[in-house]
Amino acid sequence: MHLNNKAGAAETFIFDVNGPDSIGSFSNVKIFVSRATGWTLNGQALVNGPNNLSGTFENLSFSNSNANALLSVSQIQTTLMCFCADTMIATPTGVCAVQDLAVGDQVSKADGGATRVKWLGEQAVDVRLTNPKKVNPICISAGALGAGLPLRDLIVSQDHAIEIDGLLINAGALVNNTTIRQVEQMPLSGFSYYHIDTGSHELLLAEGVAAESFIDYASRDSFEGQGTATDVIAEMPLPRISSARIVPKAIKAKLAMGAKNAA
DSSP, X not given: OEXXXXXXXXXXXXXXXXXXTOOOTTOEEEEEEESOTTOEETTEEOOSEEEEEOSOOSEEEEEEOSTTEEEEEEEEEEEOOOEETTOEEEETTEEEEXXXXXXXXXXXXXXXXXXXOOEEEEEXXXXXXXXXXXXXXXXXXXXXXXXXXXXXOEEEOTTOEEEXXXXXXXXXXXXXXXXXXXXXXXOTTOEEEEEEEOSSOOEXXXXXXXXXXXXXXXXXXXXXXXXXXXXOOOOOSSOEEOOGGGSOHHHHHHHHHHHHHHO
16 A cells, blocks of 8 residues: 655545454554655654554544655554453463453463463454454364363454464464354454453463463553553563464364364
8 A cells, every 4th residue: 555645735644444344443553664754643653664553543544744755555464362251261279261350360371380460451342343354253163273172162362372382373373264263253242352461471271272361462552451561571482373374284284183073
C-alpha cells in the first residue's frame, strides 16, 4: 500500500478497521513501513521498519504535512495471544478455569515448580464488529498433539504459542482443518480472551499442554485487568514459529498421525 500526500499541506488518510477486511477494533498492530519521514499513525511518529501501535482503535489514521510525501506500507500484523474462557490451567492444588484465577494464585510451570500470577487481563470481543477470520480462536482438539494431549479441547487465540519439541509454535500455524482448526462461529453475544502475567515469559500448563504466559507483544491497554503489571517482559530463548510453512516436517508428521487416528 502506498500513500502520497500531493496536497503539500496537512493531509490525513483514514482507514476503517471494522470492515470486511478488518484487523479488529481492539487489536494491537505491528505495521512495517518505509519512507516514513514526517508520517504519523494515530498520532505516533512512524519509523522505517516495524512500528508497534497498542490500544483500542476504530481506525488507522496516517498523517503528513510535507508536500509529495510518500509512505510505503508493506505489512500489517495484529497480535492477540490469549486463552479462551474455561481453559483449565494447572495449579499446585489442581486445575482452575483461567477466568477463575486471581492475582496471587500459584500456577504450575511446565518444567516443574510453580509461579504466582501478578496480573490478569480480560479482553472482550464483539463478534458483530470484527472479521471472524482475524479474531476467532484456534481449537486444538483433545489428543491432537499426541500422548493424549491436550487433555481436553484447548482453545486459544491464533497467535498464542504452545511448546512442541523445543519450539514455540503459534496455534494458527498448526491448523490442519481436522484436529486443529479455527472456530468458525463464536457466540453472537461475544466472547473473551484471558491473559496470565507471571512476571516473566514462561510455559504454563493449559489442558496439560505447555503454553506461553503473557509477553509484551500484546499491550495491556486493550485488556480489563487486575493486579500489578510488570513493565517489560523479555521473550524466553526458544525459537518462535508463526507460519505453517516453516513448521518442521517431523512435527507436521506427528500432527498428521493424530489427525489420521481421529478420523
